[in-house]
Each structure stands twice: as C-alpha cells, then as structure tokens.
Amino acid sequence: MRKVTMIDLLHGWRYGFPKPLTLGEGQSLQDWLIENGYPQAEINVFGIVHLPCRYWTREIEEPPPYELNAHDIGERRKLILARRHVAALRANPDLIIEAQAENNRQLASHRATIGNRAWRFLLRRSIDEIIAYMLQKSPTGAMLRSTSPFSMILPPEPEAERPRMWRQAKAELNIEIAVLSGLSADAGH
Secondary structure (H helix, E strand, O other): OEEEEEEEEOOHHHHOOOEEOOOOOOOOHHHHHHHOOOOHHHHHHHOOOOOOEEEEEEEEOOOOOOOOOHHHHHHHHHHHHHHHHHHHHHHOOOHHHHHHHHHHHHHHOOOOOHHHHHHHHHOOOOHHHHHHHHHOOOHHHHHHHHOOOHHHHOOOOOOOHHHHHHHHHHHHHHHHHHHHHHHHHHHOO
C-alpha cells in the first residue's frame, strides 16, 4: 500500500475532481490544476493562493494492473518538458514572439504539419490559453507537444537529464494508474 494525497476544489466535480495530487518536479500547483482540467477562469476567481481546496491522504494498492509501455512514458516525458517550457514562458512572455517566428519558418518549409497549423492560431491567443493547451491531457495536447515551437527555441535538456526525466515520467504514470485502479475498485463497492 502507498499513501497518495488527494485534492478537491470549489466546483471540482465539474472537472473530474477529486484527483490524486501528482505534482511533477518543479511544477506549480496552478499549472498542475490546468493540466488536469481545472480551468484558469476558476483559478482567477480567488487566485491560486486563496483558492478553496481540501486535501486528504488515501492508501492505494500496488502494483498497478496495467503495464506501461515506452509510448506512454515518452508522451509523459513530453508533458514534463512542456511544463519546463511553461515555466520559461511565464518567466518571459516575449518567447511567444520567438515561437511565432519559429512556427512560421516551419510553415514555410516542406516540414510543416497539422500541428504547425494549429500552433499558428494558438500563438495568437492569451498566454493563459496557450499554457492550458500546452498542458492539456488530450490528443490535441499531445499533438501540440509533439510539434511545439518552444522545443526549437529553448535549449534542450542536457543528455544526462534525459534518463532522469524518463524515470520521472514512469513514476508519475505509475502513481496515476495505481490511483485510478484503486478508484475503479472503489466504484464497484
């Protein structure tokens, strides 16, 4: 058995809460909430510091019934990298201009994808909307992370960092799977 911290928020039921709080290394609570479907508009009502939420601990069973594969872990690693890009974007909103220029270069080349076309429209939106899409756990979010212009303009992670990110991605997924299998077992009772 492993202990996991659960979180619930004001109107959380509308967005699939309560959920296990699985903050990634260096990830802010606000970015985690957006990544997990809680809208920026709800956060803005109180601000992240005064947002009404409750926490509790629950035990989950191990091992998870689902075996992870390299694709799942690779996709989560891209999400971890997107969190780093979000932190850089929050620190320097002017990166949007550089991302637009890089995306335009991609669109002008023969390497342009549907993701590049999606980024063209997304980069015209507010920083909060851009971040919400970058962190979205959905097929659209995965496609955007795979074609992110921020990957081209921000320095890549050092070679030594890649195995650590892979381990972090695997650990995050294992926690989510264990919690979900515990929640589905509870639903049957």
